[in-house]
Amino acid sequence: MKKISLLLAVLFLTAANSSAQDSQVQVLPLSLVSNQIALSKNNNIPAVYEVRSLKEKKSAGLAILYSALLPGMGELYAGDYSIGKYLTIADALFIGTIAGLKYHANNQEDNFKAYAKTNGGVTTDGKDEDYFANIGNYRDIDQYNDEMASQRRFNKMYDVNTHGWKWNTQDERKAYRDLWVSRETANNNVRFVVGAMILNRVASIVNAVRLVASHNKSIDENATAVYFGYEVIQGVTTNLTINLRTGF
Numbered sequence: 592m593k594k595i596s597l598l599l600a601v602l603f604l605t606a607a608n609s610s611a612q613d614s615q616v617q618v619l620p621l622s623l624v625s626n627q628i629a630l631s632k633n634n635n636i637p638a639v640y641e642v643r644s645l646k647e648k649k650s651a652g653l654a655i656l657y658s659a660l661l662p663g664m665g666e667l668y669a670g671d672y673s674i675g676k677y678l679t680i681a682d683a684l685f686i687g688t689i690a691g692l693k694y695h696a697n698n699q700e701d702n703f704k705a706y707a708k709t710n711g712g713v714t715t716d717g718k719d720e721d722y723f724a725n726i727g728n729y730r731d732i733d734q735y736n737d738e739m740a741s742q743r744r745f746n747k748m749y750d751v752n753t754h755g756w757k758w759n760t761q762d763e764r765k766a767y768r769d770l771w772v773s774r775e776t777a778n779n780n781v782r783f784v785v786g787a788m789i790l791n792r793v794a795s796i797v798n799a800v801r802l803v804a805s806h807n808k809s810i811d812e813n814a815t816a817v818y819f820g821y822e823v824i825q826g827v828t829t830n831l832t833i834n835l836r837t838g839f
Contacts, residue, residue: 665799703770727768
């Protein structure tokens with residue numbers, strides 16, 4: 592769990608850093624503009640220098656990757672975490688729920704095996720899942736083997752020397768069965784939560800791609816560029832000119 596938490600933290604910081612860097616306006620330092628103008632003046636040639644003030648476009652592929660790894664990170668990368676934060680919180684709750692269910696399932700498995708040893712005379716080593724399910728449905732191995740023989744399922748019969756069991760009362764069998772069912776219910780619930788986590792990622796991917804498309808469209812519609820010009824005409828220098836162009 593510590594490794595998973597560290598990975599999620601690194602992913603969160605990576606997406607946040609990418610979002611912050613991509614949203615910054617990229618402006619050329621004034622010193623470089625001045626050097627270009629001076630060079631043009633000394634060599635008696637026209638100088639036109641362009642400084643673009645544009646936000647970088649986002650990658651839909653990266654947004655999909657981030658959201659697939661951790662819901663909400665694609666939205667954070669796209670620059671709008673307003674909905675994504677709830678998807679991240681939901682995923683954290685899902686992970687916590689799975690951890691709790693797995694803990695409960697493992698605990699109940701230990702309980703029903705210990706109960707079977709103590710009350711049913713079961714040797715648990717080397718037994719498969721079908722065995723632990725069957726001993727909760729039959730009073731003893733003889734009842735089970737008779738049932739299998741009547742159905743001509745001889746390959747399903749157990750060796751009485753290695754797989755024997757006998758419940759003293761029906762209440763003991765039912766108590767064991769309840770412990771086994773509790774473990775199975777917890778494991779089945781894990782599958783439902785995993786399905787919810789997948790749907791959460793799909794929702795995050797769809798939302799992140801939408802935000803990336805909106806971000807990139809905004810850039811195309813609102814592009815801005817600043818032009819610095821300095822000309823030397825027949826030995827006579829002109830003033831520095833600045834032109835601003837904005838797209839709508």
